[in-house]
Amino acid sequence: MSRHILVFGGTSPTGIDLCLATLRDxxxxTLYLRNASKLPAEISDTATAxxxxxxxxxxxxxxxAGSAKI
Structure with a gap:
């Protein structure tokens, strides 16, 4: 079973914490964002934005669709 999450609003402080925690787990x-440049490198290097x-x-x-294929 795939362990994949589609996140909307991942650049807020809470969104960044969520992303880091889920990546560690x-x-x-897949992140849906207005501005991908706000992502920390440890997220942007791993997640699809x-x-x-x-x-x-x-x-x-x-x-x-992209998150469903993973």
Whole structure:
């Protein structure tokens, strides 16, 4: 069984803590973000980041589809 999480808002302080904890626990992550440059290197080097706004249905579909394939 895949241990994968799709995270929206991963650059907030809570989002960063969540991402770091789940990566330490062996999960893979796809992050949907407005600004990927805000991610710490230990997250951006490991997770898949997709940028877009919440009204960008094409980018959201890409994030959901990509996370489903992992």
């Amino acid at each position: 062996g999960y893979t992550l 997709i940028t877009g706004l919440l009204d960008d249905s094409t980018a959201i579909e890409k994030a959901v």
